[in-house]
Structures are given as C-alpha cells and as structure tokens.
Amino acid sequence: xxxxxxxxxxxxxxxxxxxxxxxxxxxxxxxxxxxxxxxxxxxxxxxxxxxxxxxxxxxxxxxxxxxxxxxxxxxxxxxxxxxxxxxxxxxxxxxxxxxxxxxxxxxxxxxxxxxxxxxxxxxxxxxxxxxxxxxxxxxxxxxxxxxxxxxxxxxxxxxxxxxxxxxxxxxxxxxxxxxxxxxxxxxxxxxxxxxxxxxxxxxxxxxxxxxxxxxxxxxxxxxxxxxxxxxxxxxxxxxxxxxxxxxxxxxxxxxxxxxxxxxxxxxxxxxxxxxxxxxxxxxxxxxxxxxxxxxxxxxxxxxxxxxxxxxxxxxxxxxxxxxxxxxxxxxxxxxxxxxxxxxxxxxxxxxxxxxxxxxxxxxxxxxxxxxxxxxxxxxxxxxxxxxxxxxxxxxxxxxxxxxxxxxxxxxxxxxxxxxxxxxxxxxxxxxxxxxxxxxxxxxxxxxxxxxxxxxxxxxxxxxxxxxxxxxxxxxxxxxxxxxxx
Amino acid sequence: xxxxxxxxxxxxxxxxxxxxxxxxxxxxxxxxxxxxxxxxxxxxxxxxxxxxxxxxxxxxxxxxxxxxxxxxxxxxxxxxxxxxxxxxxxxxxxxxx
Numbered sequence: 032x033x034x035x036x037x038x039x040x041x042x043x044x045x046x047x048x049x050x051x052x053x054x055x056x057x058x059x060x061x062x063x064x065x066x067x068x069x070x071x072x073x074x075x076x077x078x079x080x081x082x083x084x085x086x087x088x089x090x091x092x093x094x095x096x097x098x099x100x101x102x103x104x105x106x107x108x109x110x111x112x113x114x115x116x117x118x119x120x121x122x123x124x125x126x127x128x129x130x131x132x133x134x135x136x137x138x139x140x141x142x143x144x145x146x147x148x149x150x151x152x153x154x155x156x157x158x159x160x161x162x163x164x165x166x167x168x169x170x171x172x173x174x175x176x177x178x179x180x181x182x183x184x185x186x187x188x189x190x191x192x193x194x195x196x197x198x199x200x201x202x203x204x205x206x207x208x209x210x211x212x213x214x215x216x217x218x219x220x221x222x223x224x225x226x227x228x229x230x231x232x233x234x235x236x237x238x239x240x241x242x243x244x245x246x247x248x249x250x251x252x253x254x255x256x257x258x259x260x261x262x263x264x265x266x267x268x269x270x271x272x273x274x275x276x277x278x279x280x281x282x283x284x285x286x287x288x289x290x291x292x293x294x295x296x297x298x299x300x301x302x303x304x305x306x307x308x309x310x311x312x313x314x315x316x317x318x319x320x321x322x323x324x325x326x327x328x329x330x331x332x333x334x335x336x337x338x339x340x341x342x343x344x345x346x347x348x349x350x351x352x353x354x355x356x357x358x359x360x361x362x363x364x365x366x367x368x369x370x371x372x373x374x375x376x377x378x379x380x381x382x383x384x385x386x387x388x389x390x391x392x393x394x395x396x397x398x399x400x401x402x403x404x405x406x407x408x409x410x411x412x413x414x415x416x417x418x419x420x421x422x423x424x425x426x427x428x429x430x431x432x433x434x435x436x437x438x439x440x441x442x443x444x445x446x447x448x449x450x451x452x453x454x455x456x457x458x459x460x461x462x463x464x465x466x467x468x469x470x471x472x473x474x475x476x477x478x479x480x481x482x483x484x485x486x487x488x489x490x491x492x493x494x495x496x497x498x499x500x501x502x503x504x505x506x507x508x509x510x511x512x513x514x515x516x
Numbered sequence: 517x518x519x520x521x522x523x524x525x526x527x528x529x530x531x532x533x534x535x536x537x538x539x540x541x542x543x544x545x546x547x548x549x550x551x552x553x554x555x556x557x558x559x560x561x562x563x564x565x566x567x568x569x570x571x572x573x574x575x576x577x578x579x580x581x582x583x584x585x586x587x588x589x590x591x592x593x594x595x596x597x598x599x600x601x602x603x604x605x606x607x608x609x610x611x612x613x
Contacts, residue, residue: 130591223571237570266577267570335556346531353532355604360597366607368532376534384533385543388524389550391531405557407567412560414568447549463571487572 032057033193033516037102037250040196044091044101051091051101055084055145058103062147062194069170069179071189073108074116075148083145090143098253100143105195107186108149109156110136110241111230119232120152120164120182123352123359123378133230134262135199135241142257147195151185154380155349156206156234158182159452162443163382170439171214172511173477177436180210180452186244187214193514197245197254201231203238204337205431205456208468211244212431212480215470215509217497218244219251222488223463224269226255227262235344236267238337238460247507248469248497252276255490274491280498285319287496290424294330295455301434307472307479308430314503315428315496323424327416332409333458334450339393339406340461345383346390352378385446414462421486426496430455431468431480455482465490469497470506478509517555519547 032054035043043049059077066072080103087101111117111129113136118124132140139146153163161169161184169184171177172192179188183200187210190198200207202220211218219242226241233239243254256277261270289312296305312322354360354374361377364370379387393402420427433454442449459466464484471481481500485493501507510516524543528535535543589602598605 126595128595130588130595224574263579267574269572269574329560332557332560335554338550338554339557350532354597355606356592357595357597364607367609370607371532372534375532376536379533381539384535385546385550387531387533388527388543388547389554392519392523392527392547392551393554395527395530402554404567405562406554407569408562408565409557409560411565411568412562414571445549446546447553450550450553 033061034510035196036246037099037196037253038247040102041098045096051084051087051145052081054101055080055103055147058147058195062189065192065194068175069172069188069192070167071151071169071185071192071194072105072148073118073120073151073166073185076115076146079115080145080147083140087143087145097142099257101145102143103145103147103195105148105150105186105189105198106136106146107152107183107198107200109152109201109232110199111232112136112146112149115149117149117232118165119156120154120166121378121380121383122165125165125359127358131230134227134264135231135258138260139257144257150189150198153182153184154383155232155345156182156201156203157345157382157386159205159209159449160442161185162439163380165380168439171436172514173215174436176438177477178213178439180213180436182206183244184210187211187216187218190214190216190244190246191511193510193516197243197250199241200244201239201241202460203234203341204460205453207242207244208431208456208466208480208482209453212468213436213478215478216244216246217248217251217467217469217507218242219255219467219490219493220459220465221255221259221490222465224267225488225490226258227265227268229262229264233348235341236348237344238341248494248501249277249280252280252494271488276491276494279491279495282495283319284315284496284499287320287426288424289315289320289322290325290420290427291322292327292330292420292427292429293324294327295429299433299454300430301474303474304430304434304479307474308481311471311481311500312428314500318499318503325420325424325427327420327458329409329412329416330458333413333461334454336406336409336413337457337461338389338450339402340410342386342390343393343403344390346387346394349383349387382446410461413458417462417464426492427484429482431482435474435477435479459484463487465493467493467497469500470509472506473509517548517551519544519551
C-alpha cells in the first residue's frame with residue numbers, strides 16, 4: 032500500500048479495496064512510528080485526518096467522489112491550517128494556531144484531500160538544506176547523514192520515505208525542485224501567479240509559488256489541478272483558465288525541441304551528475320525529441336540578483352512578526368522598542384536574521400538604487416534570456432542541482448556556499464517560469480534530478496514531457512534501501 | 517564592501533532585531549561575504565533597462581470597496597500574546613506628565 036501513487040490509491044478507493052479511513056489510519060500509524068528517523072513532520076494531525084477521511088468516505092458513498100477524494104497527503108508547514116499550529120519552521124510561530132485556511136489548503140480540502148500533518152522546513156522557507164528549522168534538521172531517507180534539501184525538505188523526505196503518498200511545497204528559489212531532486216521524487220513549481228499565495232506565509236512575494244511534490248508526474252497533474260486557479264484574495268494571482276493537466280500526459284514527444292542551456296553544463300557541475308543528465312537526454316532523443324544547445328547569457332547573475340530581491344522582500348514581509356498580535360513575545364518588555372527587538376531577536380534564527388539584515392541594508396537610504404533597482408534590472412535581463420530561448424525550443428533541460436545531497440553540517444556555517452546549491456533553480460523564479468525536477472538516476476546511490484523549465488503557463492507541456500520520461504524509465508520508482516513497505 | 521560591527525548594530529536597530537554581542541562579529545563577516553556575492557551584479561551594464569517587479573509586468577488589481585469579511589476579532593485575538601477589552605496590549609507608549 033505504501034508504494035502506491037495517488038492514481039493507484041484512487042483506483043483502490045474506487046474499487047472498495049480499502050476506505051479512506053483505513054488508508055489514512057495506515058499512513059498515520061506509519062508516520063507516527065517512523066517520523067523520528069527522518070524528522071519530516073513537525074505536526075501529525077491525527078484527529079482531523081481521521082475526521083476528514085470519514086467525511087471523504089461519505090462523499091464517495093454518495094457517488095460524488097473525484098480523483099483526489101480520500102487521498103491523504105502532507106502539507107508544508109507554511110500553509111495556514113485553521114485550528115492547527117502553523118509554525119513555518121520557526122520559534123516565532125511555535126505557538127501560532129492559524130485562525131483560517133490558506134487557499135491551497137481550502138482547495139485541496141474541497142477536492143477531498145485528507146491532510147496527514149504539517150511538514151518540516153527551513154525557517155520561513157529560507158534555506159537549501161532544512162538545517163535552519165527550529166524543529167531540527169530533516170534527514171534524507173536515502174542516507175540519513177545527508178540533507179534532504181530545502182526549504183521543502185520535510186515534504187520531500189516524507190514522500191521519499193513513503194510516510195505520505197504526496198505533499199505540498201513552496202518554491203522561492205528552488206525550494207520544491209532542489210529537495211525533490213535530492214530525495215528522488217517529482218516536484219513542480221508552477222508559473223508565478225498560477226496558484227494563490229493567500230494564507231501561504233510570505234517570504235519573497237514576487238518569487239514565492241506553491242506546488243505539488245509527488246512520486247510521479249501523473250500525480251503532480253492531479254494535485255496541480257486542485258491547487259491552481261484564480262483567487263481574488265491574492266492580488267498577484269493570475270486570472271487565467273486552468274487547463275486539464277491530465278489530458279495531454281501521453282502526447283507524443285516526436286518533434287519536441289529540447290534546449291540545453293550551455294551555462295547549466297559548465298564549471299561546478301559534478302561529472303557524474305552531468306552523465307545522468309546526458310543519459311536522460313538520450314532517452315528523450317529515443318522518443319523523437321530534437322536537442323539544441325541554447326544560451327542564457329545572464330545566468331551567472333541570477334544568484335547575486337536573487338540575494339538582493341529575496342532578502343529585501345523578506346525584510347519587508349517579516350516586519351509583521353512584532354510580538355504584538357500573534358507569535359512569540361519576549362518576557363517582561365520594558366518598552367515597545369524592547370518588545371519588538373527582543374521578540375524578533377528571540378523568535379528568529381540566525382539565517383532569517385541574516386536575510387532580514389541584508390534586505391534592510393539593501394533597502395536603506397542611499398543603497399536602494401545600487402542594490403534593489405539594480406537587481407530588478409538584472410531580473411529583466413534574465414527573463415529576456417528565457418524569452419529568447421523559448422523562441423527556439425519547447426522546453427529547457429539541465430541538472431536540478433550541481434551534485435547530489437550533501438552532508439548535514441557540511442555547508443551550515445557558510446551561507447554563500449549554501450546559496451550556490453540553488454544555482455540552476457533560481458533563474459526560473461526570477462523569470463516567473465514553471466519548472467520541474469524528476470528523478471534521473473542514482474549517482475553513488477543518491478538521487479539525481481533532471482530539471483525541466485517550460486514557457487509561461489506551460490505546465491501541461493512540462494507534465495507531458497515528464498510523464499513520457501517516466502513511462503520509459505524506472506528511476507521514479509526507486510526507493511531508499513531499507514524502507515519497510 | 518566590508519560590513520563593520522557598527523554597520524551590523526545600525527542595521528539590526530533599523531530591522532528591530534536584538535542581536536547578542538557575541539554574534540555581531542560573525543554577522544559582520546557573513547554579511548560582507550553576501551554583499552561580495554551580490555556585488556557581482558556590477559559586472560553587467562544595466563543602463564536603460566526597465567526594473568522588473570512582476571514576472572508578467574502585472575499592475576496592482578483593484579476591487580470594489582465592499583465589505584467582504586465578517587468580524588472575527590475574538591477569534592483572531594484568541595492567539596494574541598495579550599489583549600484587554602478587544603484591544604491588543606503593549607507596554608505603555610505615552611508617559612504621564
């Protein structure tokens with residue numbers, strides 16, 4: 032049961048092989064007994080999960096079931112969940128019981144999805160290793176001495192360890208794709224504005240986007256279907272029709288033009304990782320796709336621009352955590368300034384404080400043009416590189432990460448080295464483009480991810496391209512050794 | 517560009533962050549490293565490039581000025597650190613003469 036995809040579980044629910052209550056109970060028992068090994072969940076919501084599963088079984092009995100009715104998944108602890116602690120991986124929100132549901136949570140609930148619990152993450156989604164969480168690092172199920180990636184590290188690890196059939200994540204600079212790659216699962220970051228950000232605790236509002244983390248592209252299509260769509264409560268959400276993401280999964284790739292950005296195959300890419308990516312490209316060629324080298328000349332500027340824009344927006348967004356209306360408040364404040372300063376000093380961990388300070392500096396008087404405006408100009412150059420590339424090709428491919436998962440602690444003391452682990456993922460966020468990571472083999476027994484980047488609102492094409500690969504290969508079915516399924 | 521201890525103290529004050537004395541030197545070093553990384557932006561000429569704030573260059577959507585939310589003050593204040601009579605409590609701001 033624990034190795035089944037959403038699609039397979041849905042078929043079993045339909046045929047009556049088991050009920051959602053039975054399925055959910057089995058996953059809860061598994062998560063409760065094995066979570067301590069990987070620390071993937073911050074909170075397991077047993078009571079609400081069982082109640083929601085029972086309700087889903089009733090919906091099914093009344094003949095109104097959809098493809099997700101009664102399917103249990105895990106939710107990243109960045110999505111506000113009414114009545115449940117929503118910590119965002121931070122001491123600041125350790126006591127925060129969200130008073131409402133995020134739009135993503137509400138939409139998945141409406142589709143009949145059952146939430147098993149809230150997953151561990153880098154504090155306020157700031158990190159690439161899940162080591163900045165107040166709740167401790169998540170361990171990579173493939174090798175527990177390694178990081179699962181981040182910031183959606185818990186969401187990736189619980190799917191890889193089969194403590195949930197699928198999960199939700201968010202991606203500001205690679206936070207869905209990088210952990211999906213390092214944990215050997217499928218992750219999709221949609222086009223900016225495709226999914227509502229309402230109730231999703233903001234890190235960098237012009238970059239943040241939610242998405243599904245699953246075993247297969249087919250499952251990602253099912254979850255995206257339920258998550259996507261216009262929401263008047265998010266002023267940056269794009270009002271565009273949501274296509275049927277499952278309709279074209281099997282479309283032939285004959286004649287598809289794949290662009291390989293030469294900047295994604297240069298210095299810094301591990302040789303064996305490059306081999307895995309080239310092997311994957313050969314699979315596509317065998318399916319009739321054509322390959323073309325392209326250039327994204329401003330790629331090297333993506334990380335520098337990102338580390339102005341993201342911290343600047345973070346310093347503004349996180350000013351709401353002031354110890355007054357919710358969240359952590361320091362003991363015995365002597366005056367209002369003391370209340371603000373100590374509540375924030377105690378509530379935020381070092382990486383969050385660092386980014387708030389970088390952002391505060393970049394936005395301060397005299398530096399705004401040199402940093403923030405400069406970064407926004409570079410952002411346009413980066414977008415234009417992609418617009419030019421998509422004149423020539425249908426989809427871009429390359430590695431999701433320069434190497435496989437690194438050791439816990441290896442990069443923890445050096446923020447700049449840590450930042451470089453997102454070298455291939457950040458540009459898609461700056462441009463607002465959809466991106467995916469799918470398993471493309473093992474390098475020294477650790478998963479390697481193939482990254483796909485599509486044109487604006489071309490999620491259906493990305494899912495088609497990913498699904499066809501998964502029909503030809505078995506990499507997405509690989510699981511860590513020693514998983515007791 | 518090197519960030520000094522006094523810069524860290526000033527930035528932390530602007531950001532309303534209480535930082536331990538022992539951490540200031542470490543922050544000065546990592547902030548310097550981050551700003552060095554960010555400084556690579558200056559390698560490219562961006563004259564006459566329009567800054568980009570939104571991937572689709574969308575502008576702020578406006579809506580009718582209508583009441584759409586119900587009053588949930590008690591619900592929202594149930595998670596507040598300190599309230600009284602429907603108000604959020606903070607330390608006294610205005611001293612009595």
